[in-house]
Amino acid sequence: xxxxxxxxxxxxxxxxxxxxxxxxxxxxxxxxxxxxxxxxxxxxxxxxxxxxxxxxxxxxxxxxxxxxxxxxxxxxxxxxxxxxxxxxxxxxxxxxxxxxxxxxxxxxxxxxxxxxxxxxxxxxxxxxxxxxxxxxxxxxxxxxxxxxxxxxxxxxxxxxxxxxxxxxxxxxxxxxxxxxxxxxxxxxxxxxxxxxxxxxxxxxxxxxxxxxxxxxxxxxxxxxxxxxxxxxxxxxxxxxxxxxxxxxxxxxxxxxxxxxxxxxxxxxxxxxxxxxxxxxxxxxxxxxxxxxxxxxxxxxxxxxxxxxxxxxxxxxxxxxxxxxxxxxxxxxxxxxxxxxxxxxxxxxxxxxxxxxxxxxxxxxxxxxxxxxxxxxxxxxxxxxxxxxxxxxxxxxxxxxxxxxxxxxxxxxx
Numbered sequence: 001x002x003x004x005x006x007x008x009x010x011x012x013x014x015x016x017x018x019x020x021x022x023x024x025x026x027x028x029x030x031x032x033x034x035x036x037x038x039x040x041x042x043x044x045x046x047x048x049x050x051x052x053x054x055x056x057x058x059x060x061x062x063x064x065x066x067x068x069x070x071x072x073x074x075x076x077x078x079x080x081x082x083x084x085x086x087x088x089x090x091x092x093x094x095x096x097x098x099x100x101x102x103x104x105x106x107x108x109x110x111x112x113x114x115x116x117x118x119x120x121x122x123x124x125x126x127x128x129x130x131x132x133x134x135x136x137x138x139x140x141x142x143x144x145x146x147x148x149x150x151x152x153x154x155x156x157x158x159x160x161x162x163x164x165x166x167x168x169x170x171x172x173x174x175x176x177x178x179x180x181x182x183x184x185x186x187x188x189x190x191x192x193x194x195x196x197x198x199x200x201x202x203x204x205x206x207x208x209x210x211x212x213x214x215x216x217x218x219x220x221x222x223x224x225x226x227x228x229x230x231x232x233x234x235x236x237x238x239x240x241x242x243x244x245x246x247x248x249x250x251x252x253x254x255x256x257x258x259x260x261x262x263x264x265x266x267x268x269x270x271x272x273x274x275x276x277x278x279x280x281x282x283x284x285x286x287x288x289x290x291x292x293x294x295x296x297x298x299x300x301x302x303x304x305x306x307x308x309x310x311x312x313x314x315x316x317x318x319x320x321x322x323x324x325x326x327x328x329x330x331x332x333x334x335x336x337x338x339x340x341x342x343x344x345x346x347x348x349x350x351x352x353x354x355x356x357x358x359x360x361x362x363x364x365x366x367x368x369x370x371x372x373x374x375x376x377x378x379x380x381x382x383x384x385x386x387x388x389x390x391x392x393x394x395x396x397x398x399x400x401x402x403x404x405x406x407x408x409x410x411x412x413x
Contacts, residue, residue, distance in 0.1 A: 028293035028300065031329060031362035031396070035343065037291055038304055039333040041312060044340035045196060045262070049189045052182060055174045058192035059234070059339060063166035064178070067186030069158040073119040078153040081111040081133060081144050082124035088136075088145040089128075095119065111144055120154055127153035161185075171341075196338040198230045198331070199257035199264040200240040203250060203277075204318060207268065209242050221320040221385055222267045229327055232412040233335040235263070245269075247277045247284075254281060258311040263334055267323055270315030271301040278303060278315045287313065291330065295361045295399070298382035299325030304334075319382040325364045328394065328409055346393065346408040349373050357401035366391035367408070374408060 029037065047061030075097075076082060083089045085108025092110050095102050097117040106112065106123035114120065114127060128148040136143040161167060167185065172178065174192060182190055202209075202223045206216060213219045220242070227237035238261065243249045250269060257264050269278040282289065282305050291304035299322040303315030314331045316323040333343060350373035355365045366387035367374035374395050380387030388394075393408040 028295040028361075029291050031294055031296040034291050034294040034296075034302075034304070034329050035333045038314075038330040039337045039343045041290055041304065041306065042262075042334055042337040045193055045338050047191050048194045049191050050194070051189055052179050052187065055182075055190040055192050056176065056179060057231070057234075057236070058174045058190075058195055059341075060168060060170050060172045060174065060178075061191045061193050062170050064168040064172070064182060064185070064187075064190070066161045066163055066165045066167060069162050070160040070185060071155050071157060074124075074157050075155050076114045076116055076118050076120055076127045076153065077155050078127050078129040079116050080114065080127050080129040080153070082106065082114045082120045082127050082154075083111040083144075083148055084123045084125055085109045087148070088143050090143055091140075095121070124154070125150050129153060193339050195234060195236040196262040196335050197238065197260070198235045198335070199238045199261040200226050200230075201243055201250070201253050201257065201264060201266045202240055203243045203245060203266065203268040205245045207242060207318075209240075222316065222318070222323045225320070225324070225385070226265060226267070226327065229324075229412055230265075230331070230335065233332045234339050234341070235335040245277070247281050250277050250281045251284065254285060254307070254313065258285075258307045258313065259309045261311055262338055263312045263314060263331065265314045265316055265327070265331055267316045268318030270303045270317055270326075276301075278313075282307075282313065294326070294329055296325060296329060297358055297361045297363050298322035298380075299329065299364070300361070302326035302330055304330050317382070320385045321380060321388055322382040324385070324388055325394075328364070344409075346396075346410060348405040348407055350405055351376070351395060351397075355395060355397050355401075355406075357397050358399055360399050362399060363397040364394040364409070365397055367395045368392050369408070374406070 084106035089109060089111035091113060093102055094113040095118045097115045101119055102112050102121035106121045112121055126148040128146050132146045133144045134146050202220055206218050207220045208217050209220050223240040230237040241253060243253055266278055269276045286308045287305040289305045293300060294302050299317055301317050305313045307313060312334055316326045336344060352370060352373035353376040355376050366377050366380040368377055368391055377387050377390040391411060393410050396407040
């Protein structure tokens with residue numbers, strides 16, 4: 001255990017749990033091992049009680065239970081007349097939803113006009129809809145008749161669920177419809193697993209974030225896709241920050257963001273060229289490197305480290321498709337680990353097309369699902385997202401693969 005590990009183990013608020021040293025070989029880590037290291041390098045975030053409007057996109061930390069019977073009262077399911085006894089019925093009043101309630105018990109042969117959702121009076125046996133009613137008029141409606149089977153068009157108290165019923169399991173994503181359900185069951189807050197915060201740092205003197213790139217420049221393609229991928233995985237991304245090359249700017253940004261974010265994604269500084277400063281900066285900051293290079297194509301020069309303060313750093317290559325590969329390898333498993341979710345495993349299928357394997361590295365191949373299997377779409381060079389944009393998954397082609405089924409990594413829709 002490193003010094004950082006010992007410090008972190010004494011902090012109950014930490015989200016990190018370092019993997020044992022035997023999972024950190026000196027060279028490039030096998031692709032599947034790298035995914036496992038990233039998933040196991042974090043602890044599940046503690047639950048929080050959040051207002052409904054702040055819970056969207058989180059996951060339930062406990063079952064969602066009804067705080068009230070649903071419906072709360074015996075209520076009308078149609079606009080019409082609540083009736084008692086056999087027809088005809090003398091109309092003796094009116095009940096509107098939320099505004100009034102009929103006092104006393106309906107006597108046989110009487111009715112009250114009623115609105116959908118309004119509480120039905122005691123003694124009412126059914127609701128006769130307007131469209132089924134035959135009405136005899138005086139100055140007002142005085143008498144109605146028609147066929148109204150006993151119990152028809154009345155929603156009884158607790159018919160949907162009674163107070164205390166668990167309607168959704170822990171781990172359920174909080175969608176807009178879940179928010180509506182929770183509100184209807186009486187909730188103002190939800191106990192959820194908060195979404196991990198991921199800071200995004202894009203480095204490079206040659207990178208421009210808008211407009212047409214000038215000669216010698218390149219338009220950033222990683223910063224625009226990474227927040228959406230982070231959200232798809234269950235995290236929340238901060239606004240991307242663009243940094244010039246150099247250790248000073250990267251050191252300052254990691255010092256600032258590494259203490260507040262659960263994970264910091266650094267794009268474009270994970271290789272070992274003259275302009276790639278992530279490794280010396282991490283060393284200066286006292287970080288513990290967990291993964292330094294992964295045997296995968298594209299995306300070999302990726303990196304995972306833990307800062308002394310507890311945050312993870314994921315180093316992504318600057319080439320967009322390579323950055324996507326690295327994000328699916330290290331970033332997404334770390335986010336899922338913070339949410340307490342198991343490591344994602346894709347379905348297995350045959351490849352319906354050419355996908356040459358590599359002698360030592362896993363290859364991630366852009367494919368589209370079809371009835372014949374996964375069809376490679378091409379255009380999947382490290383510097384282009386063309387193939388990934390055409391694809392709906394990446395096929396995991398193992399080293400020395402000679403055929404058979406492969407795993408598919410689903411891409412964000």
